[in-house]
Amino acid sequence: MTSDRYREAGVDLTAAETTVERIGKAVRSTHDERVISEHGSFGGLFRLDTPEATETLVASSDGVGTKTKVATALGRYRGLGEDLVNHCLNDILTQGAEPLFFLDYLASSRLDPQVVEEVVAGIAAACRASGMPLLGGETAELPGVYRAGELDIVGTVVGRRAYPYLSQVRPARPGDRLLALASGGLQTNGFSLARTVLEGRYQQPFSGTTVGAALLAPHRSFLTAVRPLLTAGIPVGLAHVTGGGIPGNLPRALPPTVGARVHLGSWEVPEIFAEIERQGAVPPADMRAVFNLGVGFIVVCPAERIGEARKRCPEPLSEIGEVVAAPGVRFV
Amino acid sequence: MTSDRYREAGVDLTAAETTVERIGKAVRSTHDERVISEHGSFGGLFRLDTPEATETLVASSDGVGTKTKVATALGRYRGLGEDLVNHCLNDILTQGAEPLFFLDYLASSRLDPQVVEEVVAGIAAACRASGMPLLGGETAELPGVYRAGELDIVGTVVGRRAYPYLSQVRPARPGDRLLALASGGLQTNGFSLARTVLEGRYQQPFSGTTVGAALLAPHRSFLTAVRPLLTAGIPVGLAHVTGGGIPGNLPRALPPTVGARVHLGSWEVPEIFAEIERQGAVPPADMRAVFNLGVGFIVVCPAERIGEARKRCPEPLSEIGEVVAAPGVRFV
Helix, strand or coil, X not given: CHHHHHHHHCCCHHHHHHHHHHHHHHHHCCCCCCECCCCCCCCEEEEEXXXXXXXXXXXXXXXXXXXXXXXXXXXXXXXXXXXXXXXXHHHHHCXXXXXXXXXXXXXXXXXXXXXXXXXXXXXXXXXXXXXXXXEEEEEEECECCXXXXXXXXXXXXXXXXXCCCHHHCCCCCCCCEEEEEECCCCCCCCHHHHHXXXXXXXXXXXXXXXXXXXXXXXXXXXXXXXXXXXXXXXXXXXXXXXXXXXXXXXXXXXXXXXXXXXXXCCCCCCHHHHHHHHHHCCCHHHHHHHCCCCEEEEEEECHHHHHHHHHHCCCCCEEEEEEECCCEEEEC | CHHHHHHHHCCCHHHHHHHHHHHHHHHHCCCCCCECCCCCCCCEEEEEXXXXXXXXXXXXXXXXXCHHHHHHHHCCCHHHHHHHHHHHHHHHHCCCEEEEEEEEEEEECCCCHHHHHHHHHHHHHHHHHCCCCEEEEEEEECECCECCCCEEEEEEEXXXXXXXXXXXXXXXXXXXXXXXXXXXXXXXXXXXXXXXXXXXXXXXXXXXXXXXXXXXXXXXXXXXXXXXXXXXXXXXXXEECCXXXXXXXXXXXXXXXXXXXXXXXXXXXXXXXXXXXXXXXXXXXXXXXXXXXXXXXXXXXXXXXXXXXXXXXXXXXXXXXXEECCCEEEEC
């Protein structure tokens, strides 16, 4: 998990290797038999043993990156709250978890009650939409830590593993198909690059809206779409496409011995990505390594169950590729 | 809980009242019968019903305020990790909870692997000391959000209510005594004021150490001290003395109909507080409203069980006052 944290944050792993190793060692030094997370998993898994029963709790903390900078530039904060909840929620969904509750943290150099209200309204709306109480949180005013007018928000979701999947069903294997759920935009990743390319153009008309509004398109929750698939025991792997794009996240849903082939052109890429690529002259490989490119979530599905998956899922599933014997993700 | 968030952050409640009300309303709109937190509680309580059993989970997210600024000024980061864990841990301890697991978030304008390593080492050490795995976390590099060289850290603890107390034993009532556990320093609160007064003097010798080192004295965990009291069902209220000092936190451990009288001089006030008061010419009432003044945690104890409490507790308990019929906290 630790090295994933670095990869997502864009730290040069080669240089930092020994530090990263030491951090991983420190984290593992706290673990015992109750920690049952698989390697590289999106959420931490904890076995709660009580005299009566055993539950598997799944938890994840995350932020929304520098999407906050676009929100502050446009003065639109509500979406950040939804982004935060849905990002966390999708992370534990990859572990077959139903959300139990959410906690938030919001900090700024100076707390603007209006801003806090908008962010919390967004968090509350997304929590209600997933049937999860906002159980607690903290608001902090930290002058001298944050730049004037900027804020950071952090969310933590706790859920319970409600469905068997992956190791419990069977691991993904060559021939399994990749079914994609649409992201509709950047979700919460790639904003450092996107802002470099598009800063100062947020108000500009773009595709029926503005560049800024397109960038702020909400991070979707995939709970409603994936739940019926989990109920039917269909997925053999689930990936939330966050920082690192498909190559950085799909392998986390696969055994280390296999890989994936992804068919370019097999799904709809939202226009905002073409705009970033064009305006920034960003090489296609970089685009794929940074952005989700329209694929928000990937369900790894046995080939023979695709029809059933499509019938059960309340939204379209694009077949974008398949699991192959060679590790790594190849775009063809 | 929402108004506590504001109070701790020092927001003017009079001005922001309607916004605060709207935020509270948004938070409550997500609640259902599974949320069983008492008003103003330090941690959120969630009832987890499974076919086999019912567990009460207790969770809290928090940061360490601008203590990070003192740490960055001195280049000493390890303590921040311990501060973070123990602050969260003590919050849920007030609910009679044993910790289950912890998650962390660390963000900065630029991630310095060395700094991350030190912070995580501190988090891991404090997690090990409380028998709680560091289940997951996130590290984010957010240029343009944080000031150069500054960082924020956020922790989330999840525990389970393992002991009956308060409503389950009986509510606190006039005549109950206040037993204090020593903080040994500022813990993680009051740093905005402390820094204003002492900035630039961190290297100066002070009381066998330096001003900076005295400010960075770790936030203690009270788990080991309080656990044997909870096991014996002694406490009828527990308060973690954080932002807002004793007047801001002790009432959260009491029914709204009663209050407390605190005897000044009945416990040892660490020298760093006298130094802040003197150097900043801070009025005593302000000192009491901002700092813990050496009282890290308060156990509200039936008078007849004080002897037993002292015998069971592995560290000294100072009797600093009693519960009285009139609401509010009065220092005498």
